[in-house]
Amino acid sequence: MRSSYQDIKADVLNRIRQNIWPPGANLPGEIELAEEFGCARATVNRAMRELVDEGILERKRKAGTRVKSFPTRKARFTIPLIREEIESTGAAYRYALVDREVIAVPGWLSAQVKIPRNGQVLHLRCMHFASNKPYQLEDRWINLTAIPKAEKQDFEVIGPNEWLVREVPFSEADLSFSATSATQEIADFLDQKEGDAVFTAERTTWLDEDNITHARLYFSQGYKMTTKL
Amino acid sequence: MRSSYQDIKADVLNRIRQNIWPPGANLPGEIELAEEFGCARATVNRAMRELVDEGILERKRKAGTRVKSFPTRKARFTIPLIREEIESTGAAYRYALVDREVIAVPGWLSAQVKIPRNGQVLHLRCMHFASNKPYQLEDRWINLTAIPKAEKQDFEVIGPNEWLVREVPFSEADLSFSATSATQEIADFLDQKEGDAVFTAERTTWLDEDNITHARLYFSQGYKMTTKL
DNA sequence: TAGTGGTCTAGACCACCCC
DNA sequence: GGGTGGTCTAGACCACTAA
Numbered sequence: 001m002r003s004s005y006q007d008i009k010a011d012v013l014n015r016i017r018q019n020i021w022p023p024g025a026n027l028p029g030e031i032e033l034a035e036e037f038g039c040a041r042a043t044v045n046r047a048m049r050e051l052v053d054e055g056i057l058e059r060k061r062k063a064g065t066r067v068k069s070f071p072t073r074k075a076r077f078t079i080p081l082i083r084e085e086i087e088s089t090g091a092a093y094r095y096a097l098v099d100r101e102v103i104a105v106p107g108w109l110s111a112q113v114k115i116p117r118n119g120q121v122l123h124l125r126c127m128h129f130a131s132n133k134p135y136q137l138e139d140r141w142i143n144l145t146a147i148p149k150a151e152k153q154d155f156e157v158i159g160p161n162e163w164l165v166r167e168v169p170f171s172e173a174d175l176s177f178s179a180t181s182a183t184q185e186i187a188d189f190l191d192q193k194e195g196d197a198v199f200t201a202e203r204t205t206w207l208d209e210d211n212i213t214h215a216r217l218y219f220s221q222g223y224k225m226t227t228k229l
Numbered sequence: 230m231r232s233s234y235q236d237i238k239a240d241v242l243n244r245i246r247q248n249i250w251p252p253g254a255n256l257p258g259e260i261e262l263a264e265e266f267g268c269a270r271a272t273v274n275r276a277m278r279e280l281v282d283e284g285i286l287e288r289k290r291k292a293g294t295r296v297k298s299f300p301t302r303k304a305r306f307t308i309p310l311i312r313e314e315i316e317s318t319g320a321a322y323r324y325a326l327v328d329r330e331v332i333a334v335p336g337w338l339s340a341q342v343k344i345p346r347n348g349q350v351l352h353l354r355c356m357h358f359a360s361n362k363p364y365q366l367e368d369r370w371i372n373l374t375a376i377p378k379a380e381k382q383d384f385e386v387i388g389p390n391e392w393l394v395r396e397v398p399f400s401e402a403d404l405s406f407s408a409t410s411a412t413q414e415i416a417d418f419l420d421q422k423e424g425d426a427v428f429t430a431e432r433t434t435w436l437d438e439d440n441i442t443h444a445r446l447y448f449s450q451g452y453k454m455t456t457k458l
Numbered sequence: 459t460a461g462t463g464g465t466c467t468a469g470a471c472c473a474c475c476c477c
Numbered sequence: 478g479g480g481t482g483g484t485c486t487a488g489a490c491c492a493c494t495a496a
Binding site for chain 2: 019055069071072076081165166169171172175177180195197199207229
């Protein structure tokens with residue numbers, strides 16, 4: 001009875017669900033499991049590694065494999081391109097540039113990220129619409145010291161996110177989500193009232209040691225970010 | 230010059246960053262890469278599979294491997310146990326049960342999830358404190374048809390989340406995040422003002438076809454969910 | 459239909475780390 | 478020290494799909 005690594009994953013998950021292997025329990029070693037499932041150790045190994053990756057199991061050399069006591073699963077999510085996100089709902093996507101200015105790095109930004117003092121940044125504000133209803137206000141700073149060619153872009157047609165994703169590779173990004181109260185100005189853009197709750201994402205992107213860009217994304221009312229575990 | 234799969238990953242990422250392989254470019258086949266890196270095809274394969282998993286590459290049989298045109302990376306995050314989340318900041322965690330009642334399934338809930346009409350649910354409201362400051366209000370429903378033993382738990386000492394994670398395995402969960410305005414009641418619990426923006430998480434958990442539990446988590450002001458890409 | 463990735467094998471050596 | 482998982486190999490067969 002040959003098993004694939006996916007069969008093994010499913011089987012292990014079932015045993016955990018049926019409390020054959022409750023949280024905290026030790027599993028047999030890879031060799032033993034390979035015999036039971038009638039496959040090579042590498043196959044068992046792949047199944048187990050993926051279960052570790054999903055947050056179900058813990059493994060340590062010599063100590064063996066066990067079910068996590070509190071199996072808090074890991075979820076994955078993508079920050080999709082906003083155009084794709086909107087079009088996937090069937091709505092028409094529209095982009096509009098609001099402001100564009102080259103300025104010296106504001107103090108709060110140079111404190112937060114590593115941009116040389118006296119460096120210049122490109123500050124952009126853009127609106128994203130779904131079927132002509134405000135969907136997201138994007139407040140973005142691009143580090144011109146790191147990405148000088150951004151200055152030549154007018155960003156009238158293509159949004160900075162889409163341009164950056166295509167043109168500028170990055171090595172790391174920090175991401176955070178929070179709820180903020182709309183200022184009068186933000187409320188006007190999003191067609192809401194001052195003080196309304198606004199789902200806000202903040203993102204900082206790095207290439208090795210250089211900060212590339214920082215963005216604040218304000219979503220209009222009713223936005224939900226969803227995922228599956 | 231032997232390479233490990235991690236060396237290969239790093240090398241591929243570098244070539245992408247240096248625009249040797251720009252977005253949309255086709256990569257050589259696995260056999261060719263294996264020769265170049267001086268390793269077995271399986272090693273290359275593992276490196277490439279992981280890069281697909283991280284959202285950098287796309288692969289299709291026959292067509293080959295290419296850099297995604299819009300490399301929107303996948304982030305992973307864990308929904309940590311709130312106790313661990315709070316204690317990891319150095320604050321003291323305190324839990325308190327607010328309400329506990331067994332009721333018939335409310336209409337809005339039975340519509341949203343699959344609980345038999347006339348079924349009973351355990352409705353709980355709990356507070357989580359960080360150093361005695363309100364941190365999260367948890368509004369939870371547990372399906373007693375699926376989890377009858379929950380009725381015997383008083384949840385005075387252990388929160389329902391912690392109990393469920395340890396006692397009840399699940400197969401799937403839906404998760405969503407949004408910003409809502411605090412009602413007067415929620416504001417009172419969180420020590421805020423009515424109408425304040427509240428970061429809200431909603432979670433529904435399933436075991437095969439049965440809905441197990443549904444929870445709404447209201448975080449107090451200033452909460453940020455952060456992750457790295 | 460031919461070429462690519464997807465998976466599996468049987469064996470090997472190694473690194474880590476609990477006992 | 479010895480047992481566990483972590484990784485690698487050389488080869489094989491298979492599944493999908495673009496041409």
